[in-house]
Amino acid sequence: MRELLGPSADPDPDSALDLHAFYATDWLEPGGLRVNFVSSVDGAVTAGGLSRGLQTPGDNKVFAVLRDLADVVVAGAGTISAEKYGPVKLSPARVTARTEHGLPPQLPVAVISRALNLDPASELFTPASERPRAIVLTCAAGGTPELRRRLSQGAEIIDCGDSEVDLTLARAALTERGHTRILCEGGPRLFADLAAAGVVDELCLSxxxxxxGPGSGRITAGTAWPGSDGLALTLRGLLEEDGALFLRYRSQVVPAGAGRAGNPPRGRLMGD
Ligand SMILES: NC(=O)c1ccc[n+]([C@@H]2O[C@H](COP(=O)([O-])OP(=O)(O)OC[C@H]3O[C@@H](n4cnc5c(N)ncnc54)[C@H](OP(=O)(O)O)[C@@H]3O)[C@@H](O)[C@H]2O)c1
Structure with missing residues (x-):
């Protein structure tokens, strides 16, 4: 892999790139909420219904490094279900990589769900002494008392609002628990809502x-952002390996009122 744009860009394709250093820069210290997606060149977010069909060896490396540099992995209920998320099981090498970068050895998973149609019997919510409990970010209206009781045996349930999940509160709840470096692994509906809520700091796009080909959705989905022509991003880094590109975008912070869109979502992405 080679760095085309970034803090230590080197045009020499044979020079060794420290992938952890690339993604740790401007991340470990300030922390934030970073979203990771893989997409095809024609914008598909899935191939055959899953992200797996889009992955490359380089994407797998970036995926692992982003996890190494995170305090918590967050995903929407749709991704948890489609991609069959379980607890993150880290090899000794991954634990070493984490601790070398000042991260705790374990990586909990947090699920965002309003409806709380989650399976309490899944491994993700099965209590185990050797790993951290999952986190469920929901709202008071989510789930029956019985479902909550069963889920709470293997997960911490946090209500972030009454009838809807307030994503600003959800992010704050993670930060309060010491999870200052938040990695969101999708999916498209959650990403669109996080961006519209202004809580996304960075997008890592493979x-x-x-x-x-036709048929798949994009990395954002759901209800159109009313009155907005989109959210601006700033390219901060660019890697290449075997024709795959790895883009690192930051939220574009511009002075209040100076946004490009006439009426963007209340997101910080357009800068407020
Ligand atoms: N290419 C990639 O990198 C990538 C990454 C991730 C996922 N994917 C693919 O994307 C597909 C899943 O897409 P998706 O859009 O359904 O996934 P998603 O965003 O992970 O899940 C949507 C669900 O998450 C919850 N959610 C999202 N926004 C919410 C909000 N603002 N408040 C409360 N809950 C919220 C809701 O759960 P409840 O219904 O339970 O309330 C919603 O139904 C899968 O095919 C997966 O393979 C691809």
Missing amino acids: LSPLLA
Whole structure:
């Protein structure tokens, strides 16, 4: 992998790139909420219904490094279900990589769900002494008391609002628990809502050299952002490996009222 744009860009394709250093820069110290996606060149977020069909060896490396540099992994209920998320089981090498960068050895998973249609019998919510409990970020209206009781045996349930999940509160709840470096692994509906809520600091996008063809959704989904022509991002880094591109975007912070869009979502992405 080579760095085309970034703090230590080197045009020499044979020079060794420290992937952890690349993604740790401007991240470990301030922390924030970082979103990771893989997409085809024609913008598909899935191939055959899953992200797996889009992954490349380089994307797998970036995926692992981003986890190494996170305090918590967050995903929406749709991704947890589709991608069959379980607890994160880290190899000794991954634990070493984490501790070398000042991260705790374990990596808990947090799920965001309003409806709370989660399976309490899944491994993700099964209590185990050797790993951290999962976190469920929901609202008071989510789930029956019985479901909550069963889920709470293997997960911490946090209500972030009454009838809807307030994503600002959800992020704050993670930060209060010491999870200052938050990695969101999707999916598209959650990402669109996080961006609209202004709680996304960074997008790491792997672009795989593939046309997936018609049919798949994009990395954002759900209800259109009313009155907005989009959210601006600033490219901070760019890697390449075997034709796949790895883009690191930051939220674009501009002075209040100076946004490009006439009426963007209340997101910090357009800068407020
Ligand atoms: N290419 C990639 O990198 C990548 C990454 C992730 C996922 N994916 C793919 O994306 C697909 C899943 O898409 P998706 O959009 O359904 O995934 P998603 O965003 O993970 O899940 C949507 C669900 O998350 C919860 N949610 C999202 N926003 C919320 C909000 N503001 N408040 C409360 N709950 C919220 C809701 O759960 P409840 O219904 O329980 O309330 C909602 O139904 C899968 O095919 C997966 O493979 C691809």
